[in-house]
Amino acid sequence: MQNRVWAEVSLEAIAHNFRLLSARYRDVAAVVKANAYGHGLVPVARACVSAGAVRLCVATLEEGLSLRKAGLSQPVYPLSALLPEEATDCVRADLTPFISSPEFFAAFATAAKIAPIPARCYLVFDTGMGREGMNSQELKSLRESCPPQVEIIGIATHLSSADEEDLLPTKAQGAAFAEATADWFGEVSVTNSPGMLRPIRYAPPLSGAGGAFHRAGAILYGIEPYPGALEECPALPAMVVKARLTLVKSLPEGATVGYGRTHTLTRDSVIATVPAGYGDGWLRRLGNRGFVSVQGQRCPIVGRVSMDQCQIDVTDVASVSVGDTVTLIGEGITAAEVAHWAETTAHEPTTLLNSRVPRHYPSSV
Template identity: 35%
Template sequence: MEHSYYRDTRIEVDLDAIKHNITQFRQVLSTDTNILVAVKADAYGHGAVTVSQAALSAGATHLGVAFVDEGIQLREAQIGAPILVFGYVPPYAIEAALLADLTLTVYDLEHMKQIADVAEKIEKKAKIHLKVDTGMGRLGIPPKEVISFIHQIQKRESVELEGIYTHFATADDQHSDYFDLQLTQFEGILQQLKQLGIEIPLRHAANSSATLRLKQKCCNLVRIGISLYGFQDVSNPQVQLKRALSLKSSITQVKCLPGGSGVSYGKTYTTSHDEWIATIPIGYADGISRQLSNKGIALVNGTRVPVIGRVCMDQLMLRVNDAMPVSIGDEVVLIGKQENQEITADEIADQLDTIHYEVVTRLGSRIPRLYFEHGEQISTRNILHSHGKAER
């Protein structure tokens, strides 16, 4: 088999799962509700270009990114869907963003004027979404300033107010009064705009968790982020998601160390008796946290085996006594399923006292991404070799 990558560590992404997850949301949303999928941070480590293509083919209508560079990457891949930049766009990046037909978020009057000035200069109308801070305390204008801000936007012919949105701080807490308070504030703003005859085409507030709650009726666009990839922070019996990502490697050496042998830097692990030790080519430079030293888990031959010693930059060691016989080249699963066992990003997050978002987004770009449909590999992305098959 011809390879476009030259290491045994790889991320496998199931595009059927991506499409399934979009379909699950589509069947519970009204037909006039648009779906924006968040593909920032390289689609949460899954690969932005290929994931975007799969999601759009399954019924997503818009894409969301954090920065201009991420949006331009998608445009260079010939993706023509609307792309909203959630974050701040520096003045020097505005022209590039508008030329790439990116939709920009505004929440500061001077910044809006900068966008309008650039748009006027290049004779291109800028599409913008106004972000309202109803309680996240991050980007956004206070609710009391919305009307006056919109009046300022209306004075500029070079900008088009295409959308208005907010972001929930506690959407994954189904018993949060704060969520209801934010929602009530945003609904109040929309009602006020309606009374003033101000029509804004796109109105959105719901992230994955809020969409799963199906509690907001005021909007016509939802933002699906972590759930696109199969993570479900809020239970909803109508929506059954599938995990899209697996992280795999292979054994590069296996040997029996006698009792009293040290393993890895600092000798933080010492064998208590004859122990079979397997080395695999993945480490903290690939996003495997050094905090998993002496407490991480992997799957070998369908058996859960412990990470022993400190995780190195490019390698780590496993105690595989319970998985024997083990040979060089045997598959190791760090996230995903093997036989009847599974290790999830949630489990790893619990070990690290963090969230699954961080586990998958920290996976390094030097790990090749392999994409599958109907069980067959269809493409590979490997940034280290330009001659490799690119994302389709």
């Protein structure tokens, strides 16, 4: 049975991107959270490991456990704050959480009493993101009172504005982090994709650090974290999203298309139905704004995107039939461009694609 809508994921492109990043930035972790930005958690993690990844970053406990269930033994770092009741499973799975609160640290230390070796973790310092992380006094207190069953191997922070033109906030975060970790001799982790591509100049330099690793997210998938990023680092786009037309019909000038009658035809038109809607994760905001590619020609999305479908104007395409393949992302339409039409972040178009959109991996690495 042929799929109505599907995504083709190039694991070769992702492996290539990881090798490219590793050659340029040395210690790089593959961020595979949120189903690897929609590309497939386990297949992408395996591709990155085959390309040399020794660190994998996730967001949730469930993602970390899925990697362990798949047989991946590399260090796995849950980046988001976890619930205290998740600490025991975190320890048992030998995950290395980024800890953002004394409450979770206490639960983690209690759970670690059963571990055969000290349970490892990172502490997160809030340098201005205002999301995860602790203040410098909380960091100092936990480091000084750390029990023997816990090993704090690193300190991390997260950059709030590294993808913005104004780099002053990012440099301020870097300086704050450097000051807070001046006497730290373990590992550190600061940079996300835009932070990697726009290096921060720490002031003062990190003193006695045991190494720093980068967290490669969007750029790992060939998605631009900011305009022009792929010119600086030519990572390959890894996903193409396609669908097969389910209906082609002629409508007269003056007819309206879709819910709310938001599009009125200004000429006799040929309108085709693409069986992808927000029920698949195809953004509703693309209605009357986005485009798809039909036979290499851009065709506008007309009317609102509904739950299970959207309509496109194919009047100017020579010959269109039910069953023809259209491209939603790919053939010159990038995820960043789709995001621009929808006024959202470049990672959202691929990440939102849900389980109703099967992922195909044409070949393996």
